Amino acid sequence: MDGEQFRAASRQMTDYIADYLTNIRERRVLPEVEPGYLRPLLPAQAPDTPDEWSDVMADIERVIMPGVTHWHSPHFHAYFPTGNSYPAILADMLSDAIGCIGFTWISSPACTELEVVMLDWLGQLLDLPSQFLAASGGKGGGVIQGTASEATLVAMLSAKTKMLKQVKKDKPYMADNAAAALVGYGSDQAHSSVERAGMMAGVKMRQVASDDNFAMRGPQLREAILKDKALGLIPFFVVGTMGATPACSFDNLREIGEVAQEFGLWCHVDAAYAGSAMVCEEFRYLMDGVELADSFNFNPHKWLLVNFDCSAMWIKDASEVVEAFNVDPLYLKHEQQGQVPDYRHWQIPLGRRFRSLKLWFVMRLYGKHGLQAHIRKQVDLAHQFETRVKKDPRFEIIAPVTLGLVCFRLKRSNEVNETLLKNLNAGGVIHLVPAKIKDTYFLRFAVCSRLTEPQDVDEAWQEVLKQTDLLLQEI
């Protein structure tokens, strides 16, 4: 395919994309295919000679679309949102065309430098403490990670290196066995990636019991740390969550941060979903105490209209990350080392795309007010759904509706609620996923698509009512 053929093909793809997103409401949100549906639709091997472009385009509807779960459908209410916007798509086109690998400054200065500045812009939009920003001229700075899972792992590995160095200095007799004695903490509401990071980093992780609002609190963390210290273990790391996946609950960052400082733990804040809401002043009380954290992460690719992947992470003292796994072969050295970040030291992989273009395009083409309006509208839609649930005495809300998630259930057994969820998803009108806290199974209604309107929320509730009536008639 040459440049002229690309011009024509890209126009076709552009129209396909605009049509797809404009009319996405008409598609069944959850596909009806069975596992293994796709293989019989394709040849057993790649063609020897090129296929026609028109055949490739036609195969999108024939092969792919029947098996797509439409995350940007206004009927999609599962998990948490993932970002999608026209500015982000345009930025990714440019990123693909430039196609640079930004592992060092010299490998594409614009790739590194735009990222430094965009993480400052973004941090300012959230009103993050200035120590996190490169613009402050201190040791802090931001970086784009692929996912919140990777940000947690990077923070954990940095904390591990820092603590092992400390032990070696303070208690050299313990140094040999220190790694096996490290222990980290997260709430019982923390994302599964926190436990998983512990498995990857080879350290023990404890789940601290959350309180009645599903929040991890200082005294419980303190107690867990003291218990482990009495066993001869070395507490080194804690994750505080803002907007935990099961019920969008918030740990008490101030209490956790104070305990972390008391015992010398690295405090990482995982605000994967809820961080985006900090562009609105009225939600910033939820991050009270964030200035006590060592690192902070949230996913613009979740709720801030940026396409996956773009997980923004700030570190108060970036040198502690850089030193954690710094390997420096000659073929990656360059003359400007030290003057600018070499982001390869800040992340798990070596290679990296030009992802800050997405942040730049989205922040410029929405503006601060546009991003705030998006968040506020989606929170309003969640409250509209909440209001409907509360009016029906057969249902209960099981957690405060703070942002865009409504956790609800029939006042019946877990099994009845499981059947309701199964029937809702089988109905094909809306898509939800469940969660369970302290043995209570519930349904999660997340406002996800940027295309969701009040009428969609109303239709979703009508579908819940319809499936509920059918179910309760049967049992």
Add this chain to the structure above:
Amino acid sequence: MDGEQFRAASRQMTDYIADYLTNIRERRVLPEVEPGYLRPLLPAQAPDTPDEWSDVMADIERVIMPGVTHWHSPHFHAYFPTGNSYPAILADMLSDAIGCIGFTWISSPACTELEVVMLDWLGQLLDLPSQFLAASGGKGGGVIQGTASEATLVAMLSAKTKMLKQVKKDKPYMADNAAAALVGYGSDQAHSSVERAGMMAGVKMRQVASDDNFAMRGPQLREAILKDKALGLIPFFVVGTMGATPACSFDNLREIGEVAQEFGLWCHVDAAYAGSAMVCEEFRYLMDGVELADSFNFNPHKWLLVNFDCSAMWIKDASEVVEAFNVDPLYLKHEQQGQVPDYRHWQIPLGRRFRSLKLWFVMRLYGKHGLQAHIRKQVDLAHQFETRVKKDPRFEIIAPVTLGLVCFRLKRSNEVNETLLKNLNAGGVIHLVPAKIKDTYFLRFAVCSRLTEPQDVDEAWQEVLKQTDLLLQEI
């Protein structure tokens, strides 16, 4: 930006991209900016209200392009190539529009299933042993990782889990301290990401001395293992490299695989760069013995015209990866678990994009013959450069030219060669990076851009001659 505005903007971006890539030869390959160039070109913060699209488009040339290292310029000969093609760009546009997160089958069945089939197509193109392919119906299968670094880490963590389980079963008295006793191996030519993976996984890594062809051989590996066993350590993992970064050298996979089997080590093959060449029969002798490996990885995003990121990894027994860090919260459970891969268990992050579309578009729109022609042309270009170097008695070739990399130097001191490289990069006509093996510093000429033609190679050599003449006159 609505759908209609997107149609117009995307047409502009399409033309910009086609123009950029068509005329890329005219741009200076390495930018002349100084660290910190970008910040003064932008406002100190994001705008409150949306900027105009025309201003955003105009800023690409004003802000970004002055700081871009043009990886797809035919004058770019640094590192190894990174893929870029029109079919891959089109596929990424579609991937962004669908914007699904494919962590489980149900989260978008097409995303998982196309990946399973594309990894089979690709494995067949390389003539990988059938045990690696899902189509064989065995325990094997492929997955797209972000980078080769991540593939190495996934293999290493899986090997670690497997060995710790084995120790617990066979020598329960050692289980408590087994993790600290694990030791892995790679050649002294292995990529820096191998050493880095060891730091992340918290295991010791040994560099095995390579032979005169820069290849790791069986006897040296065997000796290192025996030495560690005598110390009471537990050898568990070895990486064999195909096309190592410094000089594109090849470990002896058959010898390494046999030693790995003798001692029960997991053998991972890192063919990040060279793997793409396996689409051509005449290069497959380089992977002799690959059937002895437990996992195999290469980067279609390097040399197979697929845009970053797309690192293809095959595992002989996928259950060993799935069990390594399997965490299974309710919100990610679904009814089809077990029938199809849930790729979240195969990788470090949780989220994942619809990256197999890129493989599909590229394999279909180039065809097997088109991909082979691309590899063969680039290897020919490398040999053209090699021929020129060999004709000039002032230079020497320091490693066999097997694929697209020529390692050469002036028959002078390291310092003279360092100056030559510095002057070449400062000249702005071509861009190279150096490497050093056993204290010999040399220049690496990699054929990178798919747009490179014989005339570009000739011009590159003329530039080397010009800078050499200037330098030798001065000293």
